[in-house]
Structure formats: structure tokens, C-alpha cells
Amino acid sequence: MNAQEQELRLDILNSLLTTPHRDLTALASLHKSMVERDARFYGHLAAWYLANGSVRDHCELFIANLLISEHQVHRQAGFTLLQALPPYQVSRVVDFIKRTRGSAPRSTRTAVVQYLRRREADPKQFDRAMLRGRKAMKHLYASLHIRPSERADAILFKGRAPEDSLAAVLKRLAKTEQPAEQARLILKYRLPYATVVGALQTMTPSVLVALIQCMSPQELINNLASLQRRGVMNHPELKDLVKEKLQAAQSHGRVSAYKAKVAAKAVAGDGELVESLDAVTEAQIISKGRISRPTALLVDKSASMDEAIEVGKQLAAMVSAIATEKLSVLVFDSMAFPITSQGTSLKDWEHAFALVKSGNSTSIGCGVEVLRVMKTYVEQIVVITDEGENTQPGFASAYNEYVKAMNVKPDVIVVKVGNACDYMERCMNREGINYSVFDFKGDYYALPNLIPMLSAPNRIELLMEIIQTPLPQRDFQNRAAG
Numbered sequence: 077m078n079a080q081e082q083e084l085r086l087d088i089l090n091s092l093l094t095t096p097h098r099d100l101t102a103l104a105s106l107h108k109s110m111v112e113r114d115a116r117f118y119g120h121l122a123a124w125y126l127a128n129g130s131v132r133d134h135c136e137l138f139i140a141n142l143l144i145s146e147h148q149v150h151r152q153a154g155f156t157l158l159q160a161l162p163p164y165q166v167s168r169v170v171d172f173i174k175r176t177r178g179s180a181p182r183s184t185r186t187a188v189v190q191y192l193r194r195r196e197a198d199p200k201q202f203d204r205a206m207l208r209g210r211k212a213m214k215h216l217y218a219s220l221h222i223r224p225s226e227r228a229d230a231i232l233f234k235g236r237a238p239e240d241s242l243a244a245v246l247k248r249l250a251k252t253e254q255p256a257e258q259a260r261l262i263l264k265y266r267l268p269y270a271t272v273v274g275a276l277q278t279m280t281p282s283v284l285v286a287l288i289q290c291m292s293p294q295e296l297i298n299n300l301a302s303l304q305r306r307g308v309m310n311h312p313e314l315k316d317l318v319k320e321k322l323q324a325a326q327s328h329g330r331v332s333a334y335k336a337k338v339a340a341k342a343v344a345g346d347g348e349l350v351e352s353l354d355a356v357t358e359a360q361i362i363s364k365g366r367i368s369r370p371t372a373l374l375v376d377k378s379a380s381m382d383e384a385i386e387v388g389k390q391l392a393a394m395v396s397a398i399a400t401e402k403l404s405v406l407v408f409d410s411m412a413f414p415i416t417s418q419g420t421s422l423k424d425w426e427h428a429f430a431l432v433k434s435g436n437s438t439s440i441g442c443g444v445e446v447l448r449v450m451k452t453y454v455e456q457i458v459v460i461t462d463e464g465e466n467t468q469p470g471f472a473s474a475y476n477e478y479v480k481a482m483n484v485k486p487d488v489i490v491v492k493v494g495n496a497c498d499y500m501e502r503c504m505n506r507e508g509i510n511y512s513v514f515d516f517k518g519d520y521y522a523l524p525n526l527i528p529m530l531s532a533p534n535r536i537e538l539l540m541e542i543i544q545t546p547l548p549q550r551d552f553q554n555r556a557a558g
Contacts, residue, residue: 085117085539092121092134104176107137111145117543119150124545126157130332130524132165140169143184144177149547155187156548159194163209166191167216174219185220192216196225203242206231207271242267246275255280262286269299279306281314288317293325297335297356300349301342309346322352326359333360337520354422358397364524365531367399369455372486374443376461376493378409381434383493384460387516389429390523391458391491393422395530404452409436410467412443439467440500441474448478456487456530460516463492463500472503489529491516 088110111118122138129135139161142154158166170188173180180188192213195202206213214232217224230236237243242265249261249272259282262272269287276283284306288296296303296318308314325331333356340353373395375388388407396403397420405415407429417428440461447454457475465471479485488511490500496515504511512535514526532538 081114082536082539084114085543086535088114088117088121089535089539089542092125103133103137104172107141111141115145115147115150119145119147119153119547120543120545122157123153123547124542127545128528131522136161136165136169136172140172140176143169143187144173144181151183152550153547155183155190155550158187159191163205163212163216167209167212170216170219180220185222188216188220189222192222192224192228196228199227199241202228203231207242207246208268246271250275255282258283259286262290266290269295269302273302281311284308284311284314285317288314288321291321292330293321293328293356294331294335296321297325297331297339297353300339300353304343304346304349309343309349315348319348319352322349322356325356327363331356331360333357333364333524336360351423358393358421361394361524361527362398364527365398367395367403367527367530368401369530370401370404370453371395371399371530372404372406372443372447372452372454372457374412374440374457374459374461375405375407375415375432376409376438376440376459377407377432377434378436378438378464379434380494381462383518384462385429385432385434387491387493387523388460389422389425390520391460391526392417392425392428393420394523394526395458396420396425398527398531402452402454404447404454406443406446407432408439408443410439410442412439412446414446437467438465439469440465440471441469442467444471444474444478445469448474448481451482453482453484454486455484456489458489458491458526458530459500460491460493461500462494462496463490464497465499465503470503471500472507472509475504475509476507485510487535488512489514489526491526 092106092110110121119142122142125138126135139154139157142150143158145151145154158169161169166188170180170184173184195205210232216222217228217232224232227238230238231241231243237247245261245265246267249258249267252258252261258276261267262283263286267290269291272283272287273279284303291299300318303309303318308318325336336353336356340350343349373388373392376384385407392403392405396417406412407415415428415432417424440459444457459471475488488504488509490511491514493516501511501513512529516522528538529535532541
């Protein structure tokens, strides 16, 4: 890998890790650009991100672009990766491809045929997929003109579900008036929360107990606000079940750290639940990796930088929870001072930041000056700011003085917040300082994208890890009939 390839791939990696989700048009343009610039690297990046990434939109776009790639190795990888998605995501991938190209290519249709045939071959798996994604399943059959099996046709299109199907069980549940029998059916067939809520008009405590017991930790977190509205937290026994499930969520392999954070906001009035959800977030972040390089976090507290302060608390909690080397946190306006915390939880950092208020002019470099004067050795510097400097020392000049004094060139990551400009970037460009930019748009789901940037020994080693990630290969032994 020559220097030009390395620079291009680092640029692609930076773009991926720092792009917030939910803007599918912008993301689609980004992925198109990545494929065009370095198709070979894109395939490895896709495989790496599907294993390590956390943003659903990126995962779907990677698979879609692999499926429609001109390279066979990409199409085979996309074929394989598609098989693990839930129906609603397969539907999103197919719809994106059809919007982009006007129609789905034969290879994509073949991938979906195999997806559906494998589920048809296992009635239990098919019924589970149908309960959670009935609309998406019907859409896949209809939009790609795939003939369903006799059983799938009866359940999805004819309204004649076999007695042994979960669709028939759901009908029995809706007709049953006895709470004990409702709970028995829910437990026996492990019916999902959203489906039961749609089938039953009244949710008794016994039904809620059964539902909570059947929920996965992530499903519980997703529906916590709904459970609270249904009075679950007012029943001590039910609340204890919820707390047990949240305890399990800390070590569960398929729980999103920042969905727990969003859920905490939804139940903000319940201190116990918020504390449990914060513990889930912290444990899940720890599981994502370790930061083994000394790190400085500089938080802009100048005028109108309330958002920077809030993001600073979040990142301080996230980084301190997974840092094995010293984390130095400083806040700055025209002066800088260190912030220390008694622990690593968000609650600890909120307490540490309690007296920090925004105001005054801005010298981003003053934080680096404090690091130099205190002889604090760091190998990476994260700056949360809008980049607007109006007071000396500037960041670029202070950085160069730090390099001379400490004999180290720290990596720089700028987390842009608010109505940001690019003044700091232009200054670093003039001085030849290498940096990455994370453009924060209020999307806390995207914050874990910083972990790979901070946890790798350096960006080149992260790049090599991605390049060495093999692309999944299609299993040709199980061909599906269309």
C-alpha cells in the first residue's frame, strides 16, 4: 500500500466514521463515492463495518452496494451478508436498490429468494420472521415476484393460517379473555411485545409479566417508555423484572449502547431506571474496545458552547470507561483548566461538569498550552468545538510548541458542534498537522463511531485491520429455486 493509497483510504475511513445517520440521501452519495474511489478497499471496509459498526443505515447501504457491484466477489459477500438481516432491513435494502437502479438485478433477486426459501424450510423460523416483519415479508414476495410456498401463501396472502402457525396462535390470543391463558400463550410461543400489544386491548399484570420474561434485553430497552405508560413501574414485582432484564443487558452481545441512552431520556423521571440504563451504556461501550493511548479531551466552554459541554460529558464518560491509559479532560474559553471525576459513569462526569457554564472568548490553543506547561504526555487530542478562535494562542501554534516540548505528535480529532466553521482546520492545514473531523449533528447514536478512531494504536493499524478483514463467501451448496 503506497502513500497515495493510504491517504485515500484514511480519507474514506474518516468520512465513514464521522457521518451521522438518518440522512439516507447523503449517506448513499458517500457510499457511491467510496466505491468509485477504491472498490477493493470498500469491500473489506464493508465486511469490517458489518462486524464492528453500529449505524443501521451504513450496514444496509454496504450490503446494497455490494449486491449491485460489478465485482463478483462483492456480490457474493453481499449475498451472504443479506441472509443475516431481519425482514424489514432486507426490504429496505431491496427498495434502495430499486430506487437507485429502477429495478433489482437478478443477483439481488436470487439472494432474496434464498433468504425466503431458507425461512420457508423452517416453519418456526418463518413464523418468527412473519410475526416481526409481516409487512416486509409480503413486500419482498410481491415486489420481486417471488412465488411463496404453500404455507407462506396461506399465512401471508390467503388469511388461512395453519393451526400450528404463530399467526393462528395470535388469533387465539386475541379471542382469549382469560389473562392466565393469555399469559400462557405468550410464554409458550414467546410472542413479541409489539405483536401482543396490537392484539390485546387490555394489558393485565400477568400478561405484562409474560411479555417481560419473553423480551430480549434490547427489546425491553426499545419498549421501556411504552411499558412505563402501561404502569409497569408502579408494580414492584414488574419493576424488579425490568431491572433484572436491564442487568442482563449489560453483558448481552446485541444491545445498542446509545439506544439505552435514548431510553434513559424517555424515563428521565425514574432515577432507578436511569441509573440502570446508564450502567448498560457504560458496559456496552466497554465491550467495544479499549483506548490504550494517553488521551486529552479539550471541551470548548466559550460563548454559546452549551452543546460542546454536553457532548464533552458524554465523551468523557465514554472514553474514561474504556481508557487503560491516562485521560486528561480540560475545558477552555480564553483560559483552560482541568476537570476531574470520581468515577467513569455519565453521572460522575455530570457532577464533575456541574459548575462549567458557557461564556467568554475562545482560545482553542490554551488547552494545549496547559498540557505543555503541566508536562502532560498525550498521543491523541480530541477537541470539541465550533472551531471559532478569536484569542491567542491558536491551536496550531500551541500544538507545534507542544510537539517541540514533549517530542510527540499527537493525533488530532476535531468534534465539530453547533454552527461550526473550518478556521481551525485551515490553520492546521497550513502547519501540516494531521487531523480527523467528526461532524456532530446532535446524533448521539453516532458517538460510538469514535471508539475505533481512538482505540486503535494508530490510524494506520486500524487501516490494516480493515484491509485484513476477509469478505464473506457465498455457500453454493444450498442453491435456491426462484
